[in-house]
Amino acid sequence: MTSQAAHATQQAQSVRQDRPCPAVPPGTTIGFIGAGNMAGAIVRGAVAAGLTQGQGAARLLVTSPHGSAAALAGELAGQGVEHVAQAQDLVHASDVVVLGVKPTIVPVVFEQLREELAERRALVVSLAAGLTLARLEEMLPEGARVVRAMPNVAAAVGASMTALAASSRASEEDLALVEGLMAAVGRTARIAEKDFSAFVGLAGSSPAFVFTFIEALARAGVLAGIPKAQAVDIVTQAVLGSALTVQADAGAEDGRTPTDLVDAVCSPGGTTVAGLVAMERAGFSNAVIEGVRATVARDHELGA
Ligand SMILES: NC(=O)C1=CN([C@@H]2O[C@H](COP(=O)(O)OP(=O)(O)OC[C@H]3O[C@@H](n4cnc5c(N)ncnc54)[C@H](O)[C@@H]3O)[C@@H](O)[C@H]2O)C=CC1
Ligand SMILES: O=C(O)[C@@H]1CCC=N1
Structure with missing residues (x-):
């Protein structure tokens, strides 16, 4: 092995x-x-x-x-x-x-x-x-x-x-x-x-999207002076913790939606909202949605 x-x-x-x-x-x-x-x-x-x-x-x-x-x-x-x-x-x-x-x-x-x-x-x-x-x-x-x-x-x-x-x-x-x-x-x-086909975009293929997100986040950490291996380790735990939080809230009575959770992290005038607005200006959500649309379209083509 x-x-x-x-x-x-x-x-x-x-x-x-x-x-x-x-x-x-x-x-x-x-x-x-x-x-x-x-x-x-x-x-x-x-x-x-x-x-x-x-x-x-x-x-x-x-x-x-x-x-x-x-x-x-x-x-x-x-x-x-x-x-x-x-x-x-x-x-x-x-x-x-x-x-x-x-x-x-x-x-x-x-x-x-x-x-x-x-x-x-x-x-x-x-x-x-x-x-x-x-x-x-x-x-x-x-x-x-x-x-x-x-x-x-x-x-x-x-x-x-x-x-x-x-x-x-x-x-x-x-x-x-x-x-x-x-x-x-x-x-x-x-x-x-x-x-x-939609499921392939959301779960079959999406690990590759999430790995790319982890890699980009870690690279930004390297840019800010953190060694790569440590940056990957930090980012991985942050992504895992975020997913577990969404899952826990989804299963709870009065659980928060992902949007509620974003709001909970964004303090008025704080660091997160500054980062999020800059990411959206660069097309973050749109890039993800377009990526999933292309995945769904390719799945249809493969079956044609
Ligand atoms: N890799 C992934 O993340 C996912 C893959 N899938 C699906 O799973 C299927 C397999 O994908 P992977 O495991 O990634 O592929 P892979 O390339 O890792 O494995 C393919 C296997 O098929 C064998 N093979 C090739 N030609 C053959 C033949 N003529 N007869 C018998 N065996 C043959 C190869 O030796 C190899 O063992 C694909 O249809 C893919 O769409 C579905 C969900 C996720
Ligand atoms: O890209 C592919 O063909 C497979 C399907 C889902 C994930 N990987």
């Missing part, structure tokens, strides 16, 4: 320690096609949540053409994760097939596995941006059961916000199973499929 992966697993375990095991039916075999950032995070999360341990443990199978699946299975050796060399064999053995490949590779994989998917009739789970349930059903054998899940990169530390939507042929049990699996890497929300 790389030190980065070990650190991510350790952090994920500490974030997850009070979360119950995911509600996946006993003995389910879940096969992952592709074992990159997202599938890797889900597999590690499922193992850390205890899905592959004890009575009725699930079996997790992974495959990929480039060595990432073999490396993942090696990292989790003895913990219920097996590498399968051929994707066809993985589909034959799986009750659930999770597609952890880039959206442009999804049609290639479906074409390659058409026969096995038609025979096995496993539940298909897509993590791909842009590809709608209708588009996925079009590419799959007649009658396929499909669930779309849209996690984000925070799945690697058990703090994803994951959207879920099911095709008309998928059952409540199918959706609940995927909900259970994705609960191993954070919070889940069932949303209308029409809102998936």
